[in-house]
Amino acid sequence: MSPLDSLAAALTQRKQQHLYRSRPLLESAQGARVCVDGKNYHNFCSNDYLGLANHPQVIAAFQQAANDYGVGSGGSHLVCGHSRLHHQLEEELAAFTGRDRVLLFSTGYMANLGIINALVGKQDAVFEDKLNHASLLDGGLLSGAKFQRFLHNDVASLAKKLSASTATRKLIVVDGVFSMDGDCAPLTELAALAQQQNAWLMVDDAHGFGVLGEQGAGCAEHFQLDQQQLPILMATLGKAAGSFGAFVAGSEVLIETLIQFARPYIYTTALPPAVAAASLASLAVIRDDRARRQKLQHLIGHFKQQAQAQGIALMPSDTAIQPLLIGDSAKALAISQALAAQGFMVGAIRPPTVPNNTARLRITLTADHSEQHINDLVVALAQIMAELC
Template sequence: MLDELEAGLIALDAGHLRRRRRVVSSPQAARLEVDGKHLLNFCGNDYLGLANDVRLRVAVQAGVEAYGVGSGASHLVCGHQLPHEQLEQQFAAWLGLPAALGFATGYMANLGVITALMGRGDAVFADKLNHASLNDACVLSRADFRRFAHNDLAALEHLLAASTARRKLIAVDAVYSMDGDMAPLPALLALAERYDAWLYVDDAHGFGVLGGGRGSLAHWGLRSPRLIYLATLGKAAGVAGALVAAETAVIEWLINKAHTAIYTTAAPAAIAQAACASLSVMAAEGWRRERLQAHIAQLREGLRASRYALLPSESAIQPIVVSNSEQALRLSQQLWERGIWVAAIRPPTVATARLRVTLSATHETTDVAALLAALLELVGN
């Protein structure tokens, strides 16, 4: 068996597909120390620059002083502490939704929600570019798992119309993590209404950035009892964990049936306390989103006339599609040598290799200019 694994690793190397980790020895920021090298960071998801914000650090320190480090138990035993409850209430109130439930990670939230709501005899309809956690959740639910081409509403409607499932759920990312584009949520909700389905929205990359910080539902102005909304806290919010908001009956059902919420130790209360502070900062400091949008415009304008294939994204995720995995790795390494960290994303994560450029409110205009200069030098412009 070990020989088979070694052969498999050699094959990954040959295809330029082997993944390796780098060690970051500084807080998350626009500039990082990585493997002993100081770099401009254009590959993180700290879109608003809150991961090392002093107010969040003070909040988590106060949480440790008040509640200790570990929560000691699952939420349904004795691990549901006051900051957990406060975070759920604050999140639901800010979104204008009836109730919310916290999870330790976004991955666990997706697994918990979909497997709790769907089962044999049901059907889940999922965009082909959905995050892996959504796909895994759909498979584990044992429901009929049907995928449709990316943002193809006609294909989705055909599947919905043909389905005789007892219960239906449409699952999508609100902002796609590797392409940066948005799901057409109003049209998807209209289909959910027409065919008596839930619409489950994973807004990992939209929460905090879109809709004045409230995320993709606020961006589109959507409200419906059919909506189930997920926001992760490890990206724009700068903390960790995830929250799901929906009608009260949905949340109560998840408290009783979502295994990833029931059968796991609660996350530390100090993290929830920091997340409460993060929500307050996101609500108060709209300049962070304005600055992020300015950086996005600067990057797109700077590459508009170049030979780079920049995908049509208006989000903080700005992917540059390249010919193959070898070219993606080579460009990423060349940027690294110039003091800039941009991730090379390759199959099977994506169908076509790319550089995944991500922007943050903590970047300076000069940082984006440095990235542009390096990219244009490498492409020969």
């Protein structure tokens, strides 16, 4: 069998297992209603939780910065790409998260690879929740440190592994809000355990930043953890912030270490300045417009109530990520396709994104939705599940 034939066989196998992925062609701005492949849908699979990706203030800031700075940044942050807008965004994010400093990265995936690999190596150990995002798992595996996974949200499981470790440095890594389950990590207990075991705690707050906390500062604010308790706080700007990129917040020493040793930061062209300007504008909305978070929280409660009334058993989650466990990949895909036929975009999440036999519908809510949008989705979902399940 030739190399290309072996690739084709792997693709065929993936199709047969109902695990093949295709790219929907988006033909509109993000929102509660989108046009995909020429058809309009109610959008229940976006991570634009606060509806800021198409916010007029964010768009205006992007356009003005593009006029002032052009499009490309021209180089890495350490060469000639670090603009005043990048620097201002780092300073405002540091103040917003209550940390000494912030460092911008081009993507969350790059941030996680860069942070973990800059902090631990062969003499060290990294401990990760079994349901961590792929970028965190890859970062741990690539670091060369002894890589250990503990049971999901099981502090006792982690404590046992930490106590047995003789590593020079110990790094605990978790999602703040787990992207496929929607539940939160027990950060208060994890922070206490990390201090007891002289370990670092790193949290990927991609799905909490902008949404959780009174001010929207995310998991650290929600659990009231300061920089000493949660020394490595990473979050993305492409979800609730409606922009693009990622950042890590922490101490002066942490940020300077990453500038010197985080390869995905050093060797990557900086984000376009206009993207930083858009993020500054979205950060202002997050700070000033609490009504968006309040509306989102109301809609989460409304969706759970309506689902319960229709006998739809959701996985336990109080966040904007509301998963419905199906189990079988073919069935999850069939339900997603049936929803699409009725005008609802809901992603069917299948292995390897989730463990085998845990395929699910990942329903995400945003502040752009209305109660009527949710009511219509739940009615359609109940009808389809009655037919297919």
